Amino acid sequence: MRYLLAIPALAALAALPMVFGDYGTGLLVGLAGYVTLVTSWAMFSGPTRYISLATVAFFGVGAYTVAVLNEVLPYPLVLLCAAGIGATMALLVGLSTLRLAGIYFVIFSFGLAELVRQLITWFEVNVTGTLGRYIFLDLEAKHIYWQLLALGAATLVLSAWIRRSRLGLALRVIGDDETVAAHSGINLARTKLVLFVVSATIITLVGAIQAPRWVYVEPSIVFNPTVSFLTVIMALLGGATRLWGPLCGAVPLFLLFEWLSARFPDHFSILLGLMFMAVVYALPDGVLAAIEKVRHRGNGTSATKPAKEASA
């Protein structure tokens, strides 16, 4: 039943560019991009509670792959290459870092984006002798939006499927207690690695699909750390452990940031930081959990504890 409802909903979303003008379609691209980024980020970080700041490392690699290959290969193959490179990079990074404890992982993941950016810059300057590339692809904003919409929908479906699968159960157990997980027969390293690679591959694809919007690309543009931070705030606001949480966080925050960056371009970073603290402080489990909590209180069903205390 609910799956059938998804078809008209998707069709309506796909028709939006016809209703909105160019500016509106541009917003839709950004929105669909962030919803997909945040949903795929939460796929790994939600249940495992590893806060990854590597989002832009993969996103940027996706975009850069398109910048390098767009004149060499047909577009579908370019996307395939981007996905392959993202997955390989995630595999290597995952193998070397997923044994780290939470806090070290955060720092490493942040450093990774910077490292990749410096490597590409060095390579472009010293080997190819060019810094900055052009993307000439005959893709309008609405084409990009449709691709992101399809990827976003696929990501949600995948996310829902993982939740019901063995893998989803394993991830929730790992999030609760790694010792119990291991002694129950769960291969910690492999489970985390699989999810990290899947999540990072989708993130890479978002970067690749969005790249043609820039036309001109250089490392400092595509490896902007704000992307990583925004992704985390959006996921935390919506609730990273819920299927629809990322979407609920990404939509309002994206629109808010869009408005803020137009209105207060000089103070954007400060506002971003304040927002981050406000979200973590006021809604540590996201809006969906908070709404549920208020509802429970309203119904007087205090016997069932809200999710927050349960996971503490």
Add this chain to the structure above:
Amino acid sequence: MSVLLETQGLTKRFGGLTAVNGVSLTVRRGEVLGLLGPNGSGKTTLMNLISGALKSSEGALLINGKDMTGSAPHRIAKAGVARTFQLVKILPSLTLEENVMVPAAFGPEGLWGRALKVQVAECLDMVGLTSRAGQQASELTYIDQKRLELARALASAPKLLLLDEWLAGLNPTELHEGIRLIRELEQTGITIIMVEHIMDAVRALCPRCAVMNSGTLIADGPTVEVLSDPHVVAAYLGEEDA
């Protein structure tokens, strides 16, 4: 009876401290072995070595005739070893049902679907938690958490069950109930190693006993003989439970 577990000179050092020192132990299928010793004598560390939570500094670990020295805990779990923890560990954000599901799904049997449901129901029933299957585990009282932990350990249908002071902290009625539960388990032919300080429970449940002191095995044999061994009595001198 065939040998299920064999440790050969198992040793674990933490820096300068040797917590387990050259322990060689053989456990046959269907045996129930009590592991005794004063506080800090290395009992939990030995359990951690057997379950793979810790890697031994020296020595070998054979499970079911297979060398599993240095194996990761999930491999040992898959080989049929289940355990409870001295400080009870439940999965707080999961329901009771889901808690028990985990080792059944990921352990040696790898159940899913209907078979998994049946197994989970059976294990919850065994410890008397059926009526609370859908509740979140964080809501349980201490004794019920212990019950849940036992149900979870049993859900993988283990060959070897490691209980680390599972009876500790229970009141007399609960203790009685706990002893009855373990005796029921024994009837199923499962192999158990239980660390225990409560001597009445050891006498009631364990035909065989091993005693550790400062990391070394100082006695191993029929419970009645071991408990009257002068070395064991000396090791326990001043211990409140002895």
